[in-house]
Amino acid sequence: MKKQYINDDLATMPATFAHFPEVFSLKGKTALITGGGSGIGFDIAKCMVAAGAQVVITGRRESALQEAVAKLGERAQFVVNDVAELDTLDQLVEQIETTYGPIDILVNNAGINMKKPALEVSDEDFNRIMHTNLHAVFALTRACARRMVARKSGSVIMISSMAAYYGLDRVVAYAASKSGVEGMVRVLASEFSKFNVRVNALAPGFIETSMMQTAMRSDPDRMNKALGRTPIGYFGKPEDIGWAAVFLASDAAGYITGVSLPVDGGNSIGF
Ligand code: NDP
Numbered sequence: 001m002k003k004q005y006i007n008d009d010l011a012t013m014p015a016t017f018a019h020f021p022e023v024f025s026l027k028g029k030t031a032l033i034t035g036g037g038s039g040i041g042f043d044i045a046k047c048m049v050a051a052g053a054q055v056v057i058t059g060r061r062e063s064a065l066q067e068a069v070a071k072l073g074e075r076a077q078f079v080v081n082d083v084a085e086l087d088t089l090d091q092l093v094e095q096i097e098t099t100y101g102p103i104d105i106l107v108n109n110a111g112i113n114m115k116k117p118a119l120e121v122s123d124e125d126f127n128r129i130m131h132t133n134l135h136a137v138f139a140l141t142r143a144c145a146r147r148m149v150a151r152k153s154g155s156v157i158m159i160s161s162m163a164a165y166y167g168l169d170r171v172v173a174y175a176a177s178k179s180g181v182e183g184m185v186r187v188l189a190s191e192f193s194k195f196n197v198r199v200n201a202l203a204p205g206f207i208e209t210s211m212m213q214t215a216m217r218s219d220p221d222r223m224n225k226a227l228g229r230t231p232i233g234y235f236g237k238p239e240d241i242g243w244a245a246v247f248l249a250s251d252a253a254g255y256i257t258g259v260s261l262p263v264d265g266g267n268s269i270g271f
Pocket of ligand 1: 034035036037038039040041058059060061062064081082083084108109110111112113132159160161162203204205206207208209210211212
């Protein structure tokens with residue numbers, strides 16, 4: 001479907017401008033957000049609900065998901081799911097689409113980190129991070145995209161990291177997984193574009209969540225270094241990622257595919 005431009009018909013300009021915010025709206029859309037019970041995923045869900053979407057959040061801890069949907073309101077539901085259990089993912093998508101309708105937006109947010117010097121990382125450590133952050137992201141995207149491609153409509157958002165942009169020490173498996181995500185975005189965007197399915201990534205800078213606190217706890221040098229190269233001068237909030245996700249999922253971003261958008265207060269370009 002061809003995107004409509006405001007200047008397609010100058011005569012309709014005033015009416016089009018009256019509807020200006022509609023292009024950013026997610027009204028009538030359903031989003032599946034993995035790891036939506038806490039941290040960045042929760043705020044992506046919060047912003048998407050505020051933008052009019054229905055959201056289905058997943059995670060392993062039922063209590064966190066219950067609390068989250070209670071805060072998010074009636075357009076939020078949850079399903080307990082461990083994204084690392086690959087053989088559950090086709091069934092997860094089937095269950096959600098049968099109960100809540102077609103998934104228009106997939107946000108692959110669930111992820112894990114591990115901070116260790118590279119020489120101490122075991123094969124098991126490495127595989128665990130790659131499995132959740134990369135293989136599971138591919139398997140769930142494939143399950144959703146089969147249906148999106150058939151419907152000729154959909155938006156997939158991956159969550160990358162500054163670890164895929166520059167050499168952040170002691171996170172070798174995490175950096176490899178997020179770099180893999182960046183490559184996957186480009187390939188999938190190029191394969192799916194002809195089916196009107198867009199694939200993009202958000203690359204958060206340093207965002208205040210429990211994952212970041214764990215990585216920074218008892219490591220003031222790392223914290224100061226991260227802050228020192230963030231021109232905006234403070235760490236981000238999960239909501240900063242939430243609004244960027246709303247934009248990428250909306251029709252306003254209809255011509256954006258295959259990109260990784262840093263949401264980082266300038267961290268990726270800071271000296
Ligand atoms: P948190 O650790 O705060 O939250 C992670 C969320 O993912 C939790 O809700 C957790 O729920 C869920 N999760 C973890 N493993 C699984 C799994 N196997 N199956 C389903 N859900 C899972 O992390 P953040 O919010 O900080 O991170 C979210 C994403 O953003 C991650 O991909 C991370 O790599 C990325 N990121 C974060 C940055 C930051 O500064 N915070 C920077 C760059 C990227 P549960 O435990 O219940 O399963």
